[in-house]
Amino acid sequence: MFASNLTSRVRIVAILSSVTLLMAACGSSESASDADESDRLTVVTTVAPITSIAANIIGDRADIVGLVPEGTNSHTFEPSPSAAEVLSEGDAIFINGLQLEEPTKRLALAARGDDVPLVELGDLTIEPDEYRYDFSFPESEGKPNPHLWTDPTLVKVYADIIRDTMTDVDPSGSDHYDENYEAFAALVDEFDEAVTAALDTVPVGNRKLVTYHDAYAYFADTYGWTVVGAIQPSDFGEPTPSEVVALIEQIEAESVPAIFGSEVFPSAVLEQVANETGASYIDDLRDDDLPGAPGEVDHSWLGLMKFNFVTMTEALGGDATDLATFEVRDVAPDEATYPQ
Known part of the structure; x- marks a missing residue:
């Protein structure tokens, strides 16, 4: 009887011990999971094209949070006070720079941690003697x-800077960032070839841009186009009557076949x-508002630029057939947050 009771007690103790160990293991697993979650990197970006470029390089190694809503004027955007909390949690902050997002930059400088890099991509990509004014x-x-x-040739530099910054912030991810950068750079090179081929079909005399908001000065330098003018003044107000008359006269003198408005x-x-000049009017060129909705394949920097270059080529008398079939794709998962 005693032996039987002893055996039963030993079994009970063994079972209880197993349960305790299992619960401890589960608890350890949850703690490790929580720790992994708390250790996950956060990267903060500004305008949507930069968010998309960063997502291609960073992939799923960080949570990427954009701050500037698509469809707004990024030059005058004022971040809400809640953006300070987002910026304070960032392990790296990427902005375009070149004085595009000054209110956001000021908030970032005040909110970020002392060791958090605030990277102004544009300022690191070109030198002051390469700045374009208009x-x-x-x-x-x-x-x-x-x-x-x-x-596109400058976007490769943006991507390279993001790769180097993230390697410094997250050294264990170095191979991941290198691999994504190489794949993205190859994709941009492939796209650049397709763009060049399409633009070369535009009659030389038509390779002229008149836009509302001048977002193509560097593009024009690289691809040998001329920016005839832009109608939006530096204060983002309406042009004066004399400025409008001067632009009309310039368009007529240059025989510009089409002028481009902005979707934003x-x-x-x-x-x-x-109407005054007889030029065609295309009103949906995009500066930094990505096509489609977040999660859709065209909602990317590449989708944005494909749309714009196809639109330009066709409106100015070129053949964009091959460019229109170019496959828009990311080289890494894009799960970034894009405010709308």
């Missing part, structure tokens, strides 16, 4: 045209200019 970005005001991301900046003035 009607919308006059040199007298000291603010260069900041739209480097419309030039609709302009009755530019439509009037088109």
Whole structure:
């Protein structure tokens, strides 16, 4: 009887011990999971094209949070106070720079940790003697045209800077960032070839851009085009009557066949200019508002630029058939947050 009771007690103790160990193991697993979650990196970006480029390099090694809503004027965007909390949690912050997002930059400088890099991509990509100034970005005001991301060759530099920064922040991910960068750079090179082939079909005399918001100064330098003018003044208000008359005269003198409005900046003035000059008016060129919705394949930097270059080529008398079939794709999962 005693032996039987002893055996039963030993079994009970063994069972209880197993349960205790199992619970401890589960508890350890949950703690490790929680720790992994708390150790996950956060990267903060500004405009959507930069968010997309960063997502291609970073992939799933960090949570990527964009701050500037798509479809807004990124030049005048004022971040809400809640953005300070997002910035304070960032392990790296990427902005375009070249004075595009000054309110966001000021908030980031105040909110970030002492060891968190605030990277101004544009300032690291070109030197001051390469800055472009124009009607919308006059040199007298000291603010260069900041739209480097419309030039694929400069986007590769953006991606390289993001790769190097993330390697410093997250050394264990070095191979991951290198692999994604190499794949993205190859994709951009492939796209650049397709763009060049399409643009070469545009008659030489038509390779001229008149836009509402001048986002193509660096693109024009690289691909040998001319930016005839832009109608949006540097204060983002409406142009004066004399400025409109001067642009009309320039368009007529240059025989510009088409002028481009902005999806973000609709302009009755530019439509009037088109009517006065007989040029075609295309009103949906995009500066930094990605096509489609987050999660869709075209919602990317590559989708944005494909749309714009196809639109330009066709409107100015070229053949965009091959470019229109170019496969838009990311080289890494894009699960970034894009405010709408």
